[in-house]
Amino acid sequence: MEAQVYAQMERKSAVFKALAHPSRLFVVNELAKGEKCVCELTRMIGADKSTVSKHLSILKHAGIIQDRKEGTMVIYSLKTPCVMKFMACVDGMIHEQVHELAGILSCNTND
Amino acid sequence: MEAQVYAQMERKSAVFKALAHPSRLFVVNELAKGEKCVCELTRMIGADKSTVSKHLSILKHAGIIQDRKEGTMVIYSLKTPCVMKFMACVDGMIHEQVHELAGILSCNTND
DNA sequence: AGCTTTGTTGGCCAATCCGCCAACAAAGCT
DNA sequence: AGCTTTGTTGGCGGATTGGCCAACAAAGCT
Incomplete structure (x- = not known):
């Protein structure tokens, strides 16, 4: 496989990697219903907020979700x-x- | 997150996990053009045949591809x-x- | 039967992922 | 200013993944 093709596959696979976790998939499903803050998602998932924050960071970096600040809260929504x-x-x-x-x-x- | 919902997300994420690798994504792209044997995919990817075989096994187990024997060869094709x-x-x-x-x-x- | 081609499986080791805790930062409230 | 709420980041162990080699299996040739 040529380096260029491999690089393209790598970029694509990053999106799939981001979706390749139960909690992250749950987040995407919830955000499809409407935007939610980290605190609410954390309550729903039931893991440590640092864990959820990192999951959200992965989804955001992959271009699947986006965030916006509102007071002390960070609100995430589906981007794609x-x-x-x-x-x-x-x-x-x-x-x-x-x-x-x-x-x-x-x-x-x-x- | 309830155990039942988590289990459902886990099943879904298995499909994404299967696609979350450059070589496996490459395979899916190639099989979309037409069925191919392990030997040809191995040549195209340029990794050890055991490595490619395992990648194909993961895609097959996820229900994305299917295989069929023809002589000494195993021919894979897109299932979904x-x-x-x-x-x-x-x-x-x-x-x-x-x-x-x-x-x-x-x-x-x-x- | 022996050899070759084609695939699969087991094992080993390096790399990555995951989840918690601790520490820190930003904004609101008293 | 101090405290609380809300998030993010760093780091540490445990679990999982990935790739190569070796061994094995099945089918076709000579």
Whole structure:
């Protein structure tokens, strides 16, 4: 693979890396419903605020979310709504996998 | 975050994790053009075949690609074409970032 | 049967990621 | 000014990932 192509793939993979964590995915899902401050996201996730702050920093650096200050609070919102389109695709993939598994195991799955 | 929601996010993030590597992204891009054997992908990437095989295994396990045997060769192909739709979205994000950077840099050219 | 080609798996080690704590910074309140 | 709330950053261990080598397996040739 040529260095130029590799560099391009690296930039792209950075976006996927940013989304490759349950908490960060949760954040994106919540922000899709509306903007939220770090404090609220921290309460929802239930981890240390430093942990959540770092997750948000990763998402921001990837260009997926943006922030704005309001008093002592920092409010985050979704920057790239097209991310949610792919979420639907992933949902479909997971449903398909569950279906396949259900077929293999031939037992009930209450989802 | 409730355990059930966390589990759902974990399943989703597995798909993103699978795509969160330059070589694996390269594979997806190549397979979008047409099916290819491990040997060809190995030549294109330029890593050890064991490394490429593991990358393919990760993509397969995530439900993104599928394989089929043909003689001594194993031929991989894209299983979920909707992945490519998101690629376009990511491309757009990167272009936007480049644009922003260009804007910032063009405003500060005082040297 | 023996050799070659093609892939996969296990193991080792380096690099990266993750989550908590501690420390610090900024803004509002008393 | 001091205290509180809200966030960010640094750093430390533990867990995970990534890439190479070696070993093994399957199928095609000679």
